[in-house]
Amino acid sequence: MSRVPWKAPSPLPGFGVTLGFTLAYLCAIVLIPLLALIARAARLGFAGIGAIAVDPRVLASLRVTFGAALMAAVIDVVFGALIAWTLTRYRFPGRRLLDALVDLPFALPTAVAGISLATLYAPNGWFGAALARIGVKVAYTRAGILVALIFVGLPFVVRTVQPIIEDLDARLEEASATLGANRLQTLRRVLAPQLAPALSTGMALAFARGVGEYGSVIFIAGNIPYVSEITPLLIIVKLEEYNYGGATAIAAIMLAVSFAMLLVINSAQNWSRRRLGFV
Amino acid sequence: MSEAVASRRAISRVADEPRPAKAAAIALSVAFLALFFLAPLLVVVA
Numbered sequence: 500m501s502r503v504p505w506k507a508p509s510p511l512p513g514f515g516v517t518l519g520f521t522l523a524y525l526c527a528i529v530l531i532p533l534l535a536l537i538a539r540a541a542r543l544g545f546a547g548i549g550a551i552a553v554d555p556r557v558l559a560s561l562r563v564t565f566g567a568a569l570m571a572a573v574i575d576v577v578f579g580a581l582i583a584w585t586l587t588r589y590r591f592p593g594r595r596l597l598d599a600l601v602d603l604p605f606a607l608p609t610a611v612a613g614i615s616l617a618t619l620y621a622p623n624g625w626f627g628a629a630l631a632r633i634g635v636k637v638a639y640t641r642a643g644i645l646v647a648l649i650f651v652g653l654p655f656v657v658r659t660v661q662p663i664i665e666d667l668d669a670r671l672e673e674a675s676a677t678l679g680a681n682r683l684q685t686l687r688r689v690l691a692p693q694l695a696p697a698l699s700t701g702m703a704l705a706f707a708r709g710v711g712e713y714g715s716v717i718f719i720a721g722n723i724p725y726v727s728e729i730t731p732l733l734i735i736v737k738l739e740e741y742n743y744g745g746a747t748a749i750a751a752i753m754l755a756v757s758f759a760m761l762l763v764i765n766s767a768q769n770w771s772r773r774r775l776g777f778v
Numbered sequence: 779m780s781e782a783v784a785s786r787r788a789i790s791r792v793a794d795e796p797r798p799a800k801a802a803a804i805a806l807s808v809a810f811l812a813l814f815f816l817a818p819l820l821v822v823v824a
Binding site: 601611618677 | 785806807810816
């Protein structure tokens with residue numbers, strides 16, 4: 500009796516080695532540090548973590564962090580799509596300079612970005628002075644956090660959407676027009692389905708970056724407890740107080756909320772793919 | 779008007795985007811990048 504192989508051999512060579520390396524690398528870089536964090540937080544027990552989770556200062560910081568990150572990600576999607584479209588479809592003087600500027604948050608140290616934004620939006624800064632005249636204060640308020648997060652998140656949307664716009668087949672838009680669609684219908688029925696996956700990925704990336712952002716925010720936020728204090732700063736405060744248990748518990752809570760929100764975004768993508776046929 | 783002419787006009791409607799829309803998109807993008815990206819860079823340089 501001939502032996503039947505238990506699985507069909509893969510046509511790709513080295514599958515076992517690459518899978519093993521991928522899993523080992525992911526474990527070393529992502530999984531083990533996260534497990535260590537959860538294990539350290541677990542020492543406090545459910546009651547201990549629960550007490551920290553309902554602490555008004557922690558709740559306020561979580562509200563500020565996740566609210567600002569979500570709002571910044573939404574603004575980044577709107578303007579990021581527009582900027583990606585403009586840079587890809589139009590030719591105008593200074594286009595290359597603007598294209599290079601988009602990558603600035605990647606190159607600029609976050610602390611430098613925070614200091615320069617705080618300088619700009621401080622009541623005596625270039626923009627801050629003008630805004631102060633109409634009664635708007637940005638630096639050292641929640642609006643400052645939003646400005647910093649918009650700054651750090653925009654490249655994620657632009658750089659995710661740009662290649663998709665470059666690859667869009669203009670003939671589809673022309674076919675849509677010859678079939679009688681107006682510009683809005685072409686945008687909604689032809690362009691949006693193709694751009695939506697990249698936009699939602701860009702939004703998720705900008706949101707994730709915003710949640711974890713520390714360097715640029717602390718210089719412009721004012722860091723007032725219950726008002727403009729972000730969760731990463733609260734973790735640093737706990738560490739400086741040698742309260743390692745409290746710091747890891749807040750980090751674990753933050754991890755759980757981030758994971759839940761990214762799960763919701765992915766579920767929304769899957770839902771719209773099934774129901775609407777795109778994303 | 780023949781179908782061929784109608785198709786050609788529809789295609790040129792897509793290809794020749796209205797100038798106000800194009801100008802508005804460029805102006806908005808430039809303003810946003812200048813406000814959030816160029817100004818912080820200038821502050822660092824200054």
